[in-house]
Amino acid sequence: MLIDSEKVTSINGKAAKLGIGTNKVGGYNLFQGLNDQDGYDVVREALDSGIEMIDTAYMYGLGHSEEIIGRAIKGYARENFKIATKAAQDKNNDLAINNKPAFLKQSVDEALIRLQTDYIDIFYIHFPDETTPKYEAVDALNTLKKAGKIRAIGVSNFSLAQIKEANKNGQVDYVEAHYNLLQRDLEQDIWPYLNENNIKFVPYFPLASGLLTGKYTIDDASKFKQFTNDQFKVILQKIEQINKIAEKHHATTAQIVLAWYIKNPNIDTVIPGARIPSQVASNVETLKIVLSDEDYDRIDNLFKKI
Numbered sequence: 001m002l003i004d005s006e007k008v009t010s011i012n013g014k015a016a017k018l019g020i021g022t023n024k025v026g027g028y029n030l031f032q033g034l035n036d037q038d039g040y041d042v043v044r045e046a047l048d049s050g051i052e053m054i055d056t057a058y059m060y061g062l063g064h065s066e067e068i069i070g071r072a073i074k075g076y077a078r079e080n081f082k083i084a085t086k087a088a089q090d091k092n093n094d095l096a097i098n099n100k101p102a103f104l105k106q107s108v109d110e111a112l113i114r115l116q117t118d119y120i121d122i123f124y125i126h127f128p129d130e131t132t133p134k135y136e137a138v139d140a141l142n143t144l145k146k147a148g149k150i151r152a153i154g155v156s157n158f159s160l161a162q163i164k165e166a167n168k169n170g171q172v173d174y175v176e177a178h179y180n181l182l183q184r185d186l187e188q189d190i191w192p193y194l195n196e197n198n199i200k201f202v203p204y205f206p207l208a209s210g211l212l213t214g215k216y217t218i219d220d221a222s223k224f225k226q227f228t229n230d231q232f233k234v235i236l237q238k239i240e241q242i243n244k245i246a247e248k249h250h251a252t253t254a255q256i257v258l259a260w261y262i263k264n265p266n267i268d269t270v271i272p273g274a275r276i277p278s279q280v281a282s283n284v285e286t287l288k289i290v291l292s293d294e295d296y297d298r299i300d301n302l303f304k305k306i
C-alpha cells in the first residue's frame, strides 16, 4: 500500500523524519573506494528528494565531508533542511578526543567555513573526553547557541551517566548513538531518560552498515566480525522474515527496516548512510510505506533478542 509522505506523518502521529548519513561522502580516511563526485551527487539526490537532515562530522574525511556538503547545498533553500555536524578529534594532537570549551568553539567556527553556511542546526560533541566536565563542554556550546552559530546541542557516544552530567543544566537537545534492530540495549536505560527530559534521539548505523538491507549472505560473515557465525545465521533468518513483509509492500528490505524506525515514537530522525545516489533514491521511497501495527510488532518481536 503506497501513500504520500504527508499522510504518513499524520497517520503515524509522531513519525520520525528521514535524513542521510554522510560518512561515505568524503570519508576517505574511514572507507576505501570513495570519490568526491559520488559524494556530491548523494547530497544533491537527498536534497532533491526532500530529506530533512544531513548528518556529517569533522571526522568524515577530516573536514572533507563538510566541504563537499558545503558545495552541494548551494542553490537549495537552507531553511528546508537541517545540517548536523560533530567534532571532538583534535587535528593538532593526533586526533585525540578533546571536549575543552575553546576547542569546541574553534571547531564550530571551522565547520561553518567548510559548510559555507551561517549556522549549524545540530552540533554534537562526537565523543566524550576523559577530563572536561561534560556540563562545561555543553555550556560552551550554549554560548554558541545564544550567538546563533548553532541551533541545537548534541552529544554522541555518551553513556547514560555522561548524558546526565552533560544535561545538568538542561541544555542537551539531541543524543546520537549506535542503535538499530540488532543493537537495542539503550531502549532500556537511555530512552526513558531522553523522553523524560525532552531530548531527541538520532540512531546511527540504522542499516547495521548495510547488513539490514538484506544484501549479504552467509559467505559475508567475516565482514561482520562482531557476530559469531551462529549469531550471523540467526540474523540472516530474521532478515529473511523482513523480506516477506517487504514483498507484501512491494518494497525492499531496507525500506521496511527504515519504515520501522520511522514508526518508532522514540526516534526523531533516521539517517541511513549512502555511498551512491541510487541508494538515497531507494531509501527515500520508505516515506511511501505505511507499516501496519501488526507488521511493526512482528519486526519488534523478531529482533527483541539476537
Ligand SMILES: NC(=O)c1ccc[n+]([C@@H]2O[C@H](COP(=O)([O-])OP(=O)(O)OC[C@H]3O[C@@H](n4cnc5c(N)ncnc54)[C@H](OP(=O)(O)O)[C@@H]3O)[C@@H](O)[C@H]2O)c1
Pocket: 020, 021, 022, 023, 024, 055, 056, 126, 156, 157, 176, 177, 203, 204, 205, 206, 207, 208, 209, 210, 211, 213, 215, 254, 271, 272, 273, 274, 275, 276, 278, 279, 280, 282, 283
Ligand atoms: N555519531 C557517531 O559516532 C556515528 C558513527 C557512525 C555513523 N554515524 C552517522 O550515521 C550515519 C549512518 O551510519 P552508517 O552510514 O555508518 O551505516 P548505515 O546507515 O547502517 O549503513 C549505510 C550503508 O549501507 C549501504 N546502503 C545504504 N542504503 C542502501 C541500499 N538502499 N541498498 C544497499 N545498500 C545500502 C551503504 O554501504 P555500501 O554501499 O558500502 O554497502 C551505506 O553506506 C553515518 O553515515 C554517519 O552520518 C555517526
